[in-house]
Amino acid sequence: MREEDLRPLRQGGMTDRDIVDANQIVAYFNYVNRVADGLGVELEPYWPDEVRGNRTYALRRLGETRHRDP
Numbered sequence: 001m002r003e004e005d006l007r008p009l010r011q012g013g014m015t016d017r018d019i020v021d022a023n024q025i026v027a028y029f030n031y032v033n034r035v036a037d038g039l040g041v042e043l044e045p046y047w048p049d050e051v052r053g054n055r056t057y058a059l060r061r062l063g064e065t066r067h068r069d070p
Contacts, residue, residue: 006019
């Protein structure tokens with residue numbers, strides 16, 4: 001990002017604090033989604049099939065099983 005990238009945000013009424021808050025929220029969700037994808041976490045069953053897609057994970061392809069509590 002460069003200073004000029006922030007101009008539209010400020011023109012839209014965002015303060016520097018608003019921009020930092022938005023950055024932190026976006027970064028957090030990016031992190032959580034990457035961790036969940038990396039671990040093979042499945043979406044909840046109420047998500048439509050077209051959103052869930054055909055998800056495959058390397059561990060499953062290698063024959064590993066997911067840990068399940070008794």
